[in-house]
Amino acid sequence: MKVLTFNLRNYTDDHWKERLHYIAKILCDIDPDVAAFQEVRGINDDPCCQNMAQQVRALCPGYLSLVTVPAMCYAGQGVWEGLSIMSKWTVADWLYEQLTWTKSNGNTDWNRRVMVWAKFLADGGALWISNNHFAVPDDPTQQMQNVTEVLEALGGIVDGPALLVGDLNALPQSDVWNAIDEDGWTDLWDELRPGEDGGTYPTEATPQHGVLEERIDYLWANPAFMSLAHDVSIRRVFMKKDSSTDLFASDHVGVLMEFGF
Numbered sequence: 001m002k003v004l005t006f007n008l009r010n011y012t013d014d015h016w017k018e019r020l021h022y023i024a025k026i027l028c029d030i031d032p033d034v035a036a037f038q039e040v041r042g043i044n045d046d047p048c049c050q051n052m053a054q055q056v057r058a059l060c061p062g063y064l065s066l067v068t069v070p071a072m073c074y075a076g077q078g079v080w081e082g083l084s085i086m087s088k089w090t091v092a093d094w095l096y097e098q099l100t101w102t103k104s105n106g107n108t109d110w111n112r113r114v115m116v117w118a119k120f121l122a123d124g125g126a127l128w129i130s131n132n133h134f135a136v137p138d139d140p141t142q143q144m145q146n147v148t149e150v151l152e153a154l155g156g157i158v159d160g161p162a163l164l165v166g167d168l169n170a171l172p173q174s175d176v177w178n179a180i181d182e183d184g185w186t187d188l189w190d191e192l193r194p195g196e197d198g199g200t201y202p203t204e205a206t207p208q209h210g211v212l213e214e215r216i217d218y219l220w221a222n223p224a225f226m227s228l229a230h231d232v233s234i235r236r237v238f239m240k241k242d243s244s245t246d247l248f249a250s251d252h253v254g255v256l257m258e259f260g261f
Helices: 016-030 052-059 140-157 175-182 188-192 223-228
Strands: 002-007 034-043 065-074 079-087 090-098 114-122 125-133 162-167 217-221 230-237 254-260
Touching (some): 002 125, 002 162, 002 217, 016 052, 034 052, 034 065, 034 125, 034 162, 052 079, 065 114, 079 114, 079 125, 090 140, 140 162, 188 217, 217 254
Antiparallel strands (some): 034 079, 065 079, 090 114, 114 125
């Protein structure tokens, strides 16, 4: 079984159509059972216009389920941004919660944040997956509020193996990282590839085969997952430019895990 987390980088760079086909090609190649996307955008009040996740799904056959939750609308731009989870597995249940946003006390992150989690009926049993995109690192108070609310929510609903994934905008050993670690979750990259470069951002400021500066995209597992899963592995994807367009798929790389139950 395979789970991918990937920040799509919305479509503010004017190259979405080219990036879309490159992303779809690689998704079809790596064939994840679940893909958790961040920075998914869509157009307000236009049922004829597919959002970014819907466009990816249309080019990748076999995905039965797509859960998308907007986090905010951009005033005057006619667009919204949020999170999506695309899956080949049946969704038994899903929930979302708008995270608290404080527009005072020096808050520098003007983006609203939301968490979405889904319970899937996977081949080996039920699996919870929480998709997240936390506040930017120059707003540590808002970041910690994000992670505290997510961990409290998951603690109240998760009753089995679970993954906490996404763009957390936080480096290893940061306060956010420590909070998740202290709550009993396992950073799978740190666990399975200790000491190895796991940078995921930013691709466009990095030579094509160079080292990415920041590891801010994660796959975390709870104790129930760690006790049941076997043959777990993890790697990065979307590292190279698309040779036909000379564009990166995103300013992030994806992180892919494989495992059995």
